[in-house]
Amino acid sequence: MTHQELESYLWGAAIILRGLVDAGDYKQFVFPLIFFKRLSDVWDEDYAAALTESKGDTTYATATADDRFVIPDGSHWNDVRAAAKDVGKKLQTALRAIEAANPGRLDGIFGDAPWTNKERLPDVTLKNLLEHFSGQTLSIANVPEDELGNGYEFLIKKFADDSGHTAQEFYTNRTVVHLMVQMLEPKSGDSIYDPTCGTGGMLISALAEVKRKRGEHRTLKLFGQERNHMTASIARMNLVLHGVADCEIARGDTLAAPAFHEADRLKTFDVVLANPPYSIKQWNREAWTTDPWGRNFLGTPPQGRADYAFFQHILKSMDPKTGRCAILFPHGVLFRREEADMRRQLIEADLVDCVLGLGPNLFYNSAMEACVVFCRSRKTPKKRGKVLLIDAVNEVARERAVSFLRPEHQQRIEAAYAAFADEEGFATVATIEEIAAQGFSLSIPLYVKRKTAATSTMEASHAATLREAWEAWEDSGRTFWTKMDAVIDLLDGLVGDQEVANG
Structure with missing residues (x-):
């Protein structure tokens, strides 16, 4: 299949569901079906090859096909497709049987979609979905792992486009993710972790980066945790479809119950990538004050x-x-007063490597500007006692109401990060002493002053041009609104605290 044919084929399932299922719920039905079809077609592919090799030995062929994934009798795609009625029940039974037959690898991977709810998903709709997916063979020969994995990524983005306000919960702008990964430079043998992994996009981007640099990607060890059960299942399917063998995606709340630990300590990783949920209010702050894993070493954040x-x-x-x-992160983490002491300790510990300010509209249903904070356990001598601040607010493109980072935007940011030097109007290296003089605020406009258009000596002695005046006003306005964001955050936090108190 061509890339375009694959995308059209996958998106066709969403078209069948339109009008019957909310766009935000497409994923819980479509992704498990694609994965089920893939498992069945690959099983058939392995079986046919082994049957030919053994000159018709069906026992050998079955055992060989089961080496990759076991599909119990009666639980193959074709068995479900043949059901004349109660299709949802037949499908659900087959999916649970496959999970049970592959303990550890596929436990709970198909999620908990209401397949047997005929009001929501009548037999005729399920039959249409099954017939739609039966129109193509998803064997490895026909659709290699990377191709089908990219198809999954395509659907994740399309569902994010359709679902609007819920998208940010499970999808992060891939151009931003790609930039974050490139700047961290994952390499063969690294352990990579995402504590709020969504559909696994950051982990897959790290895998792709190692492949791009011709590293041995099979030695990567990928770990993730995700609170939403269906989203965690999609992440697991996504990684399997990308050919990842050494991975573990845990379900659950990372703050309340971190899944990865060794003895009495948290497990540690070479690379951590994350897009945590922004400023959540409903969390167990009281438990954090005595966190058994020692994660409160900077202090206890506000409830809000x-x-x-x-x-x-x-x-x-x-x-x-x-x-x-x-x-x-939201920009507030850089300057909010209520977190000032934690930020001071963080900076004095010399863990912060770089603060990158991004442009607006890079996130679904949100015009907010965000930032990326880079930290390192051990900095190189050149970087010790210093923080690089990059103002990349203008490094953004917008087409068809979608904002993204072009390759040239990413390259400019990466070059500034690699240089770790001042660049007028774009990047500033600040010492810890200079940051202390600013009250340990990391607000980027405090350090990176926007570059104004060059003028002649004669022009400089006269009133500013309209363009210069506009740029000066815009720069001061940005500082003003940054401070206003802090006020709004503070008021929002007070409301949140009151809600919790009254809860």
């Missing part, structure tokens, strides 16, 4: 926002020698 709880979890999850992280 758990950003620094995730931050501390990530820092605690970094390998003491090789650990490095990139975290996508």
